[in-house]
Amino acid sequence: MKTEALRPARIDFDDAGIPCAPEFGDVYHSSAGALAQARHVFLGGNGLPGRWRQRRHFVVLETGFGLGNNFLATWQAWREDAGRCERLTFVSIEKHPLGATDLARVHAAHELPALATQLVAHWPPATPNLHCLSFEGGRVTLLLAFGDAAAVLPELSAEVDAFFLDGFAPAKNPQMWEPRIFKQLGRLAAPAATAATWSAARRVRDGLSEAGFRVEAAAGFGGKRDMTVARHEPRFRPPRPVAWQAAPDGPADAVIVGGGLAGCAAAAALAQRGWHCTVLDRHARPAQEASGNLGGLYHGIVNPHDGAHARFNRAAALHLQRALPLLRQHHTIAGQAEGLLRLAPGASVEAMQALLATQGLPPDYLQALDAHAAAALCGLPLASPAWYYPGGGWLRPADLSMALLKHEQLHWQGGCIANALRETGQGWEVLDHSGCLLARAAVVVLANSVDAARLLAPRHWPLTAVRGQTTVLPAGLPGLRPPRLPVAGAGYVLPAHEGRVLCGATTHSGDFDPQLRPADQAHNLAQLARLSGSLPDTAGQPLEGRVGWRCVSDDRLPVIGPAADESALDQAGLRLDHARFVPRRRGLYLYTGLASRGITWSLLGAELLASWMSGDPCPVESDLRDALDAARFVSRAARRRPAQ
Known part of the structure; x- marks a missing residue:
């Protein structure tokens, strides 16, 4: 649209x-x-x-x-x-x-x-x-x-x-x-x-x-x-498009595989609609993998074409912004919601303001600030103009995950490694390494990052695990200048919290080294210097940090919706050139690929998934749902096939 x-x-x-x-x-x-x-x-x-x-x-x-x-x-x-x-x-x-x-x-x-x-x-x-x-x-x-x-x-x-x-x-x-x-x-x-x-x-x-x-x-x-x-x-x-059918009639019960932000948000959105959900995870507590960082950013984006990325990020950021005050009334969620700066080196404030005028974006969503005004907001000596998102900020993803799980119709089942799926006449069973039953339900949602591929064995799975390492510094370290607001650009730095400052992060595809690496710490410190002018004295200071893996799709959008039936690619005469026409695996859904935008995307993506499963009005435009549809990779493969 x-x-x-x-x-x-x-x-x-x-x-x-x-x-x-x-x-x-x-x-x-x-x-x-x-x-x-x-x-x-x-x-x-x-x-x-x-x-x-x-x-x-x-x-x-x-x-x-x-x-x-x-x-x-x-x-x-x-x-x-x-x-x-x-x-x-x-x-x-x-x-x-x-x-x-x-x-x-x-x-x-x-x-x-x-x-x-x-x-x-x-x-x-x-x-x-x-x-x-x-x-x-x-x-x-x-x-x-x-x-x-x-x-x-x-x-x-x-x-x-x-x-x-x-x-x-x-x-x-x-x-x-x-x-x-x-x-x-x-x-x-x-x-x-x-x-x-x-x-x-x-x-x-x-x-x-x-x-x-x-x-x-x-x-x-x-x-x-x-x-x-x-x-x-x-x-x-x-008839409605095959992709838009709701979950099968029957008991409103679901098993969510994965207890990070995606799984917790999906479970909460379904529970709000009356579903009974069991969340399975290999860890004893939620948000121990990619969602386990001390903090992360949330904000929209802007680009001249206002394509799918800009539209979904904008809608998701505003959705989260509306939801957070109510969540914080009942749950402790560490973070800050007073705005965020994203640096725009090489851009002119005049061009940025012209883009805002062309798209008609209001100042309560986004503002273009010169370096002086941006520096006054965050308290750092910035050298470039910046986009200011008044509703943006940062929060601790594990706190958000825990808040989402506080619903009477949700059941947490930790210490469970899902190794296989088995379809039955009544739905699905999730099995462990020994073939023993972990859980069964009419519907299963795979929200377990790239590990979903192990359960699905897909032929078309353009999702990659991307290693990221963050750095944690003592807030009182000589030479360190913590910002008053989160600042992002090539990397990011968060305000001091609980005596620590978080900055990062590295990006390495196909790298599964779990150890903190000095070279990556040095990379993060160099990004910190560019962002904030900080030159912290780390000599003799053992640096803390964390390694995690983001699940990133090849088009940098999340993967949401009913799982595609890839056997359709072997059948003649089926129209598969659009995700709406791709047959689906009954009762099996995906919610993954949240990349580095997990906090921003989590709640709206979960609403999209839950509305899809429940047959409710879709909270995003149909063409945007198509762009996020888990079957889009199959339709792309179908379009690339040689003509018969």
């Missing part, structure tokens, strides 16, 4: 105090009241709350978030309904999102102050694409899609139970009511989905009808005689 710079909404108020949008010459809601309109038109028009009762999960899609009143009214109705669904997902598209300040201003005296305050507190920076906001302990999800509905809707993957069609009037904003919009609604509709809108315009009724909805008129609201309600009754329902 090609992203475009966002243009935030401008808010005015008319003489009656009703919020309006000057660009469209229209008001955000009727003078009779936003919540009253939401309850009559959208909740009532879709038969809510009755239709979600006794459901495990209910999905709403709204075509114009506006001020968020429809979401707040729906959230309140869910809260007050004793028979509510277990989980509610509200997907909403907004081309011109409000800034946090304007959102707070329009909701300053809201009728639902507690809910409005939470919405404002969780409001994301105005960056393109999807933002996953969690409320009610994860039982209510707001999936915000910032961008043009015509571009966003084809990239959504969801089965929607109720549509709230709430753009500005067709005469004033015709793009929101075009046939291609209605066609996408039909594609996303779950069986017996309903739709409602305050509009009774002919083009709206015809568009819904052509998309497979049976359309009726209903009593309008706030002086309008009619509104439109509809029910999806298509003549034909095309």
Whole structure:
């Protein structure tokens, strides 16, 4: 999906105090009241709350978030309904999102102050694409899609139970009511989905009808005689891509092989959806391998093309940034969340600022600073400009892993070396070296880094173990200048914590030496000098450090999703040129390849995996999911085969 710079909404108020949008010459809601309109038109028009009762999960899609009143009214109705669904997902598209300040201003005296305050507190920076906001302990999800509905809707993957069609009037904003919009609604509709809108315009009724909805008129609201309600009754329902099928029906139980960040995050995301998970690991405690470093960075990235790497890193960093405060309320996670600097040697601040302007990236996500301003932030004598990520920082990955495992439906099983998988009629069994059973479940997730290859025996496995060595210095070492914020570039250095400063790291593919090497310590000290101007006096000082191995894919993206059935490559007539068409191994999933971005990627990658397995709305755009799909390597192999 090609992203475009966002243009935030401008808010005015008319003489009656009703919020309006000057660009469209229209008001955000009727003078009779936003919540009253939401309850009559959208909740009532879709038969809510009755239709979600006794459901495990209910999905709403709204075509114009506006001020968020429809979401707040729906959230309140869910809260007050004793028979509510277990989980509610509200997907909403907004081309011109409000800034946090304007959102707070329009909701300053809201009728639902507690809910409005939470919405404002969780409001994301105005960056393109999807933002996953969690409320009610994860039982209510707001999936915000910032961008043009015509571009966003084809990239959504969801089965929607109720549509709230709430753009500005067709005469004033015709793009929101075009046939291609209605066609996408039909594609996303779950069986017996309903739709409602305050509009009774002919083009709206015809568009819904052509998309497979049976359309009726209903009593309008706030002086309008009619509104439109509809029910999806298509003549034909095309099948979903084979890759997008949920886990097999049956018990919601899973075995996660691997207890690092990937495995712990996957288990937590599944448990939040009601799954019972057993996490197996060779070590007695979580996060003892690549996730065992004393600290690591988290932040987004920016590049001129805003391709898959930039989009996923941005979405993942913002997702982690939203999740950390709640995790830290209940768990001790060492680290710092006051921002991060990434040096940009050779770049000009003017060019960096131009890139920000072109992509429309807001300052609460990313800023371009000259060397003087960057140095003032971190307290080091920097020689180059830097990107400043206000929401970035560092944390101890083992602490995050432990926090993620604190769920009543998770079971830790350490000291277990998974040596083989065996498929059964009911799912999978995980066996040890002696062939004895370690665990069984309907679903297995391999989150054990490159070791997953030993269990899968894949023909196409472009993942590599990359050795990295970090260096730990006493904070009071003469000549050492610890930064106030983490600083990255060619290497990184973290602020002092518990009397120590962490810096690094080396990168060596195919190197399995577990010993600390003096040459690698010297390399890290040289990087430290370039980053911070520090020349610590290490003479006679035994240096501490750690060796670990990152799992890195050849395209530098994580590997997520149902495992490919590679035997398809030997079958004639199958379309395999795209990951969506590659057959999968039933009940077997992968979550690996987190490379040096494990902290940043872990939570959003786990949400993607868990939504895939549960059949929930996908938290990233479909083409981005394709870029992360574990079957992408098989489809590449298929495309490279000689033509028959």
